[in-house]
Amino acid sequence: MDAFIRLENVTMLYGNNGTSAVALREVSFSVGAGEYVAITGESGAGKSTLLAILGGLQVPSSGAVLMKGVDLSSLPADGLADFRRETIGFIFQAYHLLPYLTARENVMVPMSPLRTSAREKAGRADTLLASVGLSGKEERLPSELSGGECQRVAIARALVHDPPVLLADEPTGNLDSSTGEQILDLFSGLHKSGKTVLMVTHNRANLFRATRSIRLQDGKVAEDDPLMAPRQAL
Amino acid sequence: MNIRKLAWKNLFRRKSRAVFTGLGIFLGIGTFVALASLTAQMEQAVQDKLDRFGANILITPRTEQLSLGFGDISLGGTQVAHSRLTAADEKAIHGIEMKERLRSVVPFFLTAADASGKNLVWMGVPATEIAAARPWWKISGSPIREKGEVLLGSEAAVALEKGPGGTVVSGGRAFRVAGVLHPTGEKEDGMVIAALGDVRSVAGNPGGVTFFEVAALCKDCPVEDIVAQIGGALPGARVSAIRQVVESRKAAVDQFRRLGIGVSAIVLAIGGLMVFVTVMGSVQERTREIGVLRAVGFRRKAILSLLFWETGWISLLSSASGALAGLAAALLVAPHFGVEQASVATSPALLGVAIGMGLGLLGTIPPARRAAALSPTEAIRSL
Numbered sequence: 001m002d003a004f005i006r007l008e009n010v011t012m013l014y015g016n017n018g019t020s021a022v023a024l025r026e027v028s029f030s031v032g033a034g035e036y037v038a039i040t041g042e043s044g045a046g047k048s049t050l051l052a053i054l055g056g057l058q059v060p061s062s063g064a065v066l067m068k069g070v071d072l073s074s075l076p077a078d079g080l081a082d083f084r085r086e087t088i089g090f091i092f093q094a095y096h097l098l099p100y101l102t103a104r105e106n107v108m109v110p111m112s113p114l115r116t117s118a119r120e121k122a123g124r125a126d127t128l129l130a131s132v133g134l135s136g137k138e139e140r141l142p143s144e145l146s147g148g149e150c151q152r153v154a155i156a157r158a159l160v161h162d163p164p165v166l167l168a169d170e171p172t173g174n175l176d177s178s179t180g181e182q183i184l185d186l187f188s189g190l191h192k193s194g195k196t197v198l199m200v201t202h203n204r205a206n207l208f209r210a211t212r213s214i215r216l217q218d219g220k221v222a223e224d225d226p227l228m229a230p231r232q233a234l
Numbered sequence: 235m236n237i238r239k240l241a242w243k244n245l246f247r248r249k250s251r252a253v254f255t256g257l258g259i260f261l262g263i264g265t266f267v268a269l270a271s272l273t274a275q276m277e278q279a280v281q282d283k284l285d286r287f288g289a290n291i292l293i294t295p296r297t298e299q300l301s302l303g304f305g306d307i308s309l310g311g312t313q314v315a316h317s318r319l320t321a322a323d324e325k326a327i328h329g330i331e332m333k334e335r336l337r338s339v340v341p342f343f344l345t346a347a348d349a350s351g352k353n354l355v356w357m358g359v360p361a362t363e364i365a366a367a368r369p370w371w372k373i374s375g376s377p378i379r380e381k382g383e384v385l386l387g388s389e390a391a392v393a394l395e396k397g398p399g400g401t402v403v404s405g406g407r408a409f410r411v412a413g414v415l416h417p418t419g420e421k422e423d424g425m426v427i428a429a430l431g432d433v434r435s436v437a438g439n440p441g442g443v444t445f446f447e448v449a450a451l452c453k454d455c456p457v458e459d460i461v462a463q464i465g466g467a468l469p470g471a472r473v474s475a476i477r478q479v480v481e482s483r484k485a486a487v488d489q490f491r492r493l494g495i496g497v498s499a500i501v502l503a504i505g506g507l508m509v510f511v512t513v514m515g516s517v518q519e520r521t522r523e524i525g526v527l528r529a530v531g532f533r534r535k536a537i538l539s540l541l542f543w544e545t546g547w548i549s550l551l552s553s554a555s556g557a558l559a560g561l562a563a564a565l566l567v568a569p570h571f572g573v574e575q576a577s578v579a580t581s582p583a584l585l586g587v588a589i590g591m592g593l594g595l596l597g598t599i600p601p602a603r604r605a606a607a608l609s610p611t612e613a614i615r616s617l
Contacts, residue, residue, distance in 0.1 A: 052610075052611045055529070057528075057529060057609070057610040057611045058609065058610075058611045077534060077607075078533045078534055078535070081528060081531050081532060081533045081534070082531065082533065084529065084530070084531045085530070085531025086531075090529045090530065092526075096526045096529075098523060098526070099247070100243050100244060100246070100247030101235075101240075101243060105235050105243070108235035109235060109240070109527070109530060110530040110531050110532075111235065112235050112236050112237050112239075112240055112532075112536070113236075113237060113532060113533065113536040113539075118235065118236070121235055122235075157530065158530075161531070
């Protein structure tokens with residue numbers, strides 16, 4: 001499988017004035033298009049930092065991140081924003097929905113800067129909300145939705161530009177197991193539809209759904225197992 | 235959903251914050267507009283009052299100094315008038331191009347004549363114009379109300395040993411002393427002041443005019459232009475601006491204007507600071523969501539646009555309402571500051587709205603730029 005995402009000796013240091021902490025140490029791996037990768041590791045292992053770097057939210061201290069052949073470090077801030085919009089969908093543990101917007105409007109937010117008509121944007125949002133099982137709840141505010149429903153809205157928002165890559169940071173971390181399963185079903189469906197999924201997770205069940213597991217330890221890749229080894233990975 | 239709607243919705247979500255931010259602009263602009271409007275009206279009122287306070291242009295017959303002598307012997311000199319002024323000249327004065335700037339044209343007639351056995355200078359002036367021509371006069375008794383009455387200067391009253399209610403006789407005609415002037419330190423102190431027609435009849439010179447005093451409205455003080463136009467209308471007359479009067483009025487009004495500008499500038503600076511701080515705080519709070527917007531693909535320009543729309547809405551609404559409140563306040567308090575006819579001054583209001591918008595948007599630049607430059611990860615972590 002050709003490398004869709006490639007990390008080359010990525011190191012990330014935090015802090016300055018001599019008191020730096022290493023979040024990632026010379027991390028290198030590749031991800032092929034259509035893979036479903038679970039990134040695991042203990043707290044502080046560098047999982048979230050890795051996800052932020054993969055999504056172009058953060059620039060590594062050294063090393064390179066290539067996605068679809070594009071070196072993200074070569075892109076300016078706005079170039080990265082465009083790249084994120086076109087290529088990556090983010091899903092956060094805390095959903096990060098805008099509380100004053102309805103479900104439909106939250107899904108429409110990434111389309112705000114575009115000159116598309118309001119009707120077209122709303123139509124796209126409604127289609128996506130229907131695809132995540134939220135038909136009839138388009139007008140509800142996040143405060144009127146359950147945690148699982150909020151996460152579904154966040155997934156619909158991540159899919160609004162039909163990105164080939166989904167990056168999810170503990171997407172079931174705030175949900176009960178039953179709701180979490182439903183969300184993971186959604187991810188499995190998206191993976192089957194051809195999306196490349198990279199998910200930071202502590203959820204053991206999710207490891208069985210992924211096609212590959214990468215375990216981080218002290219900022220390094222401790223295990224990279226395409227055949228899945230959930231017990232060791234956890 | 236677009237950037238404008240997103241900004242508008244956020245304002246409604248944070249109503250109290252939006253109101254607080256807007257309050258800074260409202261108070262700053264309201265105070266500025268109230269002060270600017272009030273000072274503009276007060277400046278006009280001061281101007282009007284100064285214009286009412288006596289004349290600023292004097293019209294006398296053109297004269298020439300003739301030296302009298304024989305050989306090396308000098309016998310002094312005398313002034314020879316080339317022409318005399320007449321009552322008809324008043325019409326010519328009122329016919330100049332800038333006639334609307336002439337508040338009053340008052341003819342005076344002077345003559346030396348008998349007054350109860352003493353030779354005194356009589357000054358004739360239209361009885362109805364005395365109060366306007368000499369507003370600073372203080373009179374014991376009453377002013378001249380009709381023909382046959384005179385006012386006595388303080389020294390003339392002493393010389394004639396007359397007071398209010400007394401009688402002065404001239405040419406076989408009796409004049410009732412209506413009042414006596416308080417000492418002025420001027421030549422009037424030794425004069426008998428009477429209605430213009432009375433003095434002309436005492437002198438046997440109907441239609442005679444010694445000089446005209448003109449009170450020109452001094453807004454922007456185009457006195458030199460008025461002087462030139464009157465000079466053109468009366469070629470035989472010497473027309474001169476009473477420079478001291480003109481300059482002192484200009485100085486008084488300029489001083490008042492400077493005071494108004496100074497106070498407005500201070501209020502505006504304080505208002506601007508309030509706007510800056512509140513907008514800064516508002517945007518600072520807003521940065522929490524910016525990480526999410528950046529993560530979903532908002533460019534820096536879109537973030538800046540969002541924040542500017544937010545403060546733009548607040549600035550427009552609050553500065554417009556502040557300007558209206560300021561105008562209303564100025565109208566309400568104007569009568570207490572000597573403004574007789576309070577009016578709506580639109581220029582300060584429009585300027586206030588423009589300044590409010592400018593301050594709001596200016597105050598947004600530093601925090602918005604910082605917010606736009608914020609790393610998405612950093613912003614998301616703060617959530």
